[in-house]
Amino acid sequence: MSHLSLRFLETPPLARGLRLNVSTPLSEVRHLSVNETALVLVFDAFRDGRGFSLASALRAGGFKGQLIAAGAVLPDQARHLARSGFDAVELPAGADLETWTRLLATFDVPMQAAERGTKPAWNRRGNVARPGLDEIAATLNARYAEADPATLIRAVLTPAWGLKVATLSSFGAEASVVLDFVARVDPALPVLFLDTGQHFLQTLSYRKRLSAHLGLTDVRIILPDAADRADKDPKDDLWLSDPDACCDLRKVAPLGRASAPFDVLITGRKRHHKGDRASLPLAEVIAGTLRLNPLAAWSTADVEGHVARRNLPAHPLIDQGYTSIGCWPCTRPSVDASDIRSGRWAESNKRECGIHLPRSSRVTAA
Template structure:
């Protein structure tokens, strides 16, 4: 294991320094370092149980199947995603999957007909994903994401460690450098099931109203919020502040 003589996350340059130091580590060893040494008992994995989620969940389950896994159920997800979640939880023996939901009163007040996505997609994501996740992350000092650089131009410079906007919490991206080919090879090696919508042209899967199949030549996230001038839900581009009513 590499020496941990770099001061941990106590200045703006630390995340970049740690990213450089551990970039060459084998993914399983890197993830073990993060879970057991850097943030023991203080880190969660956030998973959409989407197209590529089985890889990161499998890596983490081999280290600690009781690692908290936060799953945001927006109430607008594909039934295939919910079924896939249940399949992976059982297959991988995940012991602490926490289902995060929108706050009922807020949803009833702002989106009683479940149609806010059509008039204000940003606010829909805010009340269904960003605020619920912010509340769920309050007990943790760090969280693990499954983002990769190849997924979109907005993620091309993704590093292994990031400081969350406006907070001291750290985001860890252990698969940042993985390619689509790396993911496919891992799924095949471990005989992991694919999300059922992948075969139907959905390489990135979110909520039903805002997810469409991807055309040949488009990047993997081109089918998310198509024609809405939006490329991220918000959990990775703004400060995650918990609701005062939570």
């Protein structure tokens, strides 16, 4: 395997060369580059392969100047950038230089036949298997422990893994933060909302307002099975006698059906929520689905700071003392300032609805 070189530029892009979007036609790029000693090709989306094709074509056509990649590029694409003819990449703010450097030296499967005698990944699929979800989770935990949430989300979307990804959101008190990062990476990513039929009206209106504010284009409303609901909870009062069964009916079972097409669910869970979440990893596999928790290490102060900086809309119940918001029958204003989830199932020892737990781990209400 040949040694690949790629410079990582962390300073602001001051007069590095002519900046062109990767959507610019090759003929126009060639014309504009005649007297240029450096070109900066700006990627709009990490899934867009046109920048790699442009770089390869420019090199094949004899361009000898510097080629610099900028915009939406991923650390996992470092080797492919180098193989395609790029000399350098502008790292986005907050990028982990160590991760970029390590992956440049690690990933050796090209997407295009840019090295003589090397088959690209698309021509090796019979021999190259995608890593299992447990292996991917371990990789994410090891490589992205210090990465910002957007970088982690982009990582799980790397084309090399081919994962089908969705976001799971309650549109609750802290939901705006993870959804903000998702929207900035790809506003078309599916967002699954479990409409239990017992949400606060404020939550339903907030879902619409926040989705519009962030530009989310694929919010999917997931409902309980109508026949199951009529059979098991005809009076809508199952929560009184068996809250676990109610959660199974209205959340766990519907999510099981809705999440079946996806390999990954992005969540907004955090360690400061305590309980089973206190040791939450960035990535874990639950019931055959990888759960990505990009905000796992965030504190309440981190959340509040991000909301303020980004001017994100707040859930209307926050002003009434609700710090964690689920269904109205089982949610109260916080009763313990040190425990953000203390208003959930406050009269019992139940801590989770069950969607993030193996069935055998659920706690039965007292």
